[in-house]
Amino acid sequence: MYYQVIPTKIFRQTTDPSESLLTYSSPDKPAPGQIVLIPLGKAITPGIIYKSTTPPENLPYKIKSIHTPLNLPPLPSHLLKSALWLSQYYLSPLPAIANLLLPKGLIKNRRKLSEEKNTTKATQSPQDIPLNQSQKTALENLQKIKSHTKLLHGITGSGKTNLYLTLAMEQFKKSHSSIILVPEISLTSQLVQEFQRFFPDSVITIHSKQTEASRHQTWQKIISSNQPLIIIGARSAIFSPLQNLGLIIIDEAHDPAYYQENPPRYSALRLASFIANTKNIDCIYGTATPLIEDYYLAEKNHAYVSLTKRAKETAFTPKIELIDLKNSNSFTKNRYFSDPLIKNIVQNLEKHQQTLIFHNRRGSAPLTICTHCGWQALCPNCALPLTLHSDSFKLVCHTCGHTEPVPKVCPVCSHTDIIHKGFGTKLLETELKKLFKNAKIARFDADNTTENSLNQLYQQIKAGEIDILVGTQLLAKGLDLPKLATVGIVQADGGLSLPDYSSEERSFHLLTQVIGRVGRGHLDEASVFIQTYQPDHPIIQFAIQNDYLSAYQYLLAKRKQGHFPPYFYMAKLYITQKTEQTTIKKIRELHTLLRSEKNIFLSAPTPAFHEFSPSGYTWQIIIKATSRQSLISAILSIQTHTSLSNLRYILDPPSLL
Known part of the structure; x- marks a missing residue:
């Protein structure tokens, strides 16, 4: 018998999937999706059986034999179809896509996994998942929608997680598995814990920080399981080889982390929708701030459900104060923090409540220049401005990672007139320590947090061991902070001036998400201070009013005028x-x-x-x-x-x- 095989090694430059299929012979009759080892050039490489075939007669060469099939179940058919679809949709080489389906080091000798012995049963029934009337209505509306891809537009704190649990429980009782995609697995300990309550021993987390051995073991557990599982993970978890997939949920569906920027490029949202259509299952996009394209398509396909009421009866809209950065009278005590914000932080410290200072820029100063000749510190690799990190007193490139010491004299004119302009989270942390000497202050950004330290820091925040948090967009991604009373946004218009068609949309998402960290019903009152040079900017006004629909209509009109998605x-x-x-x-x-x-x-x-x-x-x-x-x-x-x-x-x- 002869078979077409998808190799995992690129052997010719082509984006035509048919030109990447190789023909091999085998007496073993492997099924489509079976993982095999094949000779390719002088190497032995993994491949995936696509289908049986009949080769042309009178070939000028001998067809090689499959080296050996691996002792693993075949990949589910939806992943095989996904590989071909991704290759065609994004014009990516099929072997590069095939590599996404298999773990690295697949053919290494590893310890044999113990066999699954017990059937896992949920210890709680669907009735144990508390749903308020608004959530029940949203659930009923989701179930009425005929389209497989459905948009769940729930404001921050509306309890989307309870709906996720209910939908997953329904599939679990049918012996169907669910995939829950999240932007950052390290920031979803709350979500994981909630699912573990209802699905003990059935929750598996997948993320990029796993070791090769751990990832391989997880993958083997999934592909070998005959029991329903709950897979929670970042973008790559969509490739989990589940034999009985019944549901896909994408939480925080607006997040840019769902797009893989390195080749082979793909959107996990688009792939999830393709899988849902292929398998005739539901795919839920859950978010408080839907992407323009997703909202547009959901309206067009009548696949939109709103969740506008906060889950807790005690939830409320926080008091929001706009502070014009052009008004120097509001900054008499500190150049970075306005007087009203400082006063509020003092009150929080007296009440043992927490404050979040948000600024979406790392480091201490993003610009190092010589005031005598105009020299600027640029990365020798990228020609981009180097950022000062005052704790190590080094200049760092946030694009390629290049570091160098801070010069004492200008390398061009030899003058000592070197200054550092702008500010990042490190500088804000330093300024806060000067203002509040006895406060416990922690910085929360990509420079000082690993996956383990993120979880540890979150537990400290939740326990009230930290008074003031300073952070970037990591802090805006769905965290529930029960002792948080105030949010201070140091410069709200930082992203609005970027020359990009999506900059205003991303700014609206970020502001809405950050504002949504407070007023969730844990405390009696909460405040948000928004410092900006453009207090009347439509995006800032829409975010303050939590008015997604007006923001959508405003941005959609600009997209149409500029010939951008969803129109083009x-x-x-x-x-x-x-x-x-x-x-x-x-x-x-x-x-x-x-x-x-x-x-x-x-x-x-x-x-x-x-x-x-x-x-x-x-x-x-x-x-x-x-x-x-x-x-x-x-x-x-x-x-x-x-x-x-x-x-x-x-x-x-x-x-x-």
Whole structure:
């Protein structure tokens, strides 16, 4: 018998899935999805059986035999279909997609896992999951929707988790498994604990920080299980090889972490919807701030359910005070924290309540310059500004990780007139320690937190051991902080000025999520202080009023005017060369070729937002079309030009930066 096999090693540069399938012979009659070892060149590499086939007659070469099938159940058919769909939808090489389905080190000799002996049963029934009337109505409405992909638009604190539990319980009782996707597994200990209460011994967490051995063991447990499981994990958990998948839930569905930025690129939301359609199951997008495209499609498909009431009867809207950063009279005690905010922090300390200071920039100062000659500290690899980290007194590039000592004199003019401008979370932490010497202050960002320390820090916050938290967007991702009384947003308009079609949308998401950390019913009162240079900006006003619909209509109109999603499909094409002159020459050649394509809108060639990197200079072209096929046809038409071998592209880019 002969079989078409998907190799996990790229052997030719092609995005056509049919050109990546190899034919092998085997007497073992492996099933589709069976994982096998195949000879490829001089190496033995894993492959996945696609289907049986009949090879053409009179081939000029001998068909090789499958080396050996692995003693594992076949991958479920929905993953096999997903691999081909991803390859076609994102124009990615099929072998690169196949690697997403299998754990690293698959063929290493490892300790044999103990066999599953006992059937796991939930210790609590669906009646034990408390639902208020608003949640019950939302559940009924979700169940009425015919579309497989459903948008659950629930405000912060509305109790979406209880709905997730109820839906998963219904599937569990049918012996069906569920996948719960989360943006950051390290910030979801509350969610994991809730599911463990109702599904003891059936919850498995998956995340990128697992060791290769741990990830392999988890994967084998999943593919070998005949019992229903609850898989909770970040983006890659969507590839869990569940034989009996019955439900997919995507929590915080607006989060950019669901898009894989490195090749092979894909959106976990789009893939989850494809799987739901393939398997005839439900896929729930849960979020307080839906993406523009998702809300638009949900309305169009009548697949929208709202949850507008907070779960706790004691929940309330916090008092929100706007502070104009242009008014120096509001900053008499400190240049970073307004007088009303400082006064409120003092009151919180007296009451043993907590304050969250939010600023979405790490480090101490993002700009180091010489005031004498204008020299600026830039990364030698990326040509981007280096950020001062005052605790180590080093300059750090947040793009490539380059570090260097802070110069005592200017390397250009030798003057000592070097200053550090701007501010990040480290500087804010230092300033707070000066203002509140006896307070327990903790910083919560990517510079000082690992997965274990995040959980430990969260437990300290929950226990009231920390008075003031200073953090970036990590703190905005769904945490429930019972002793939190105040949120201070140091500079609310920081992301509004970025030259990107999605910058205002992301700013609205972030502000709404941060404001939603308080007023959840744990305390009698709560306050939010928003410091901004643009107090009248529509996005800031919509966030203050918690008015998603107005924000959506405002942003949707701008998307339509600018020919952006959801009205147009979009792709970013870019070329990188060692010299700027060569890059410009190649990008102009690309632009000329694309001008002959029909049914696409073409931008002029422009430098990328991060034009220079260790690889060279990058320029880009944006193409748009009302049909996805027009984009794909345009990209396929230029792939044959060998002079554009350095061409790269991103379909459905969530950002143009």
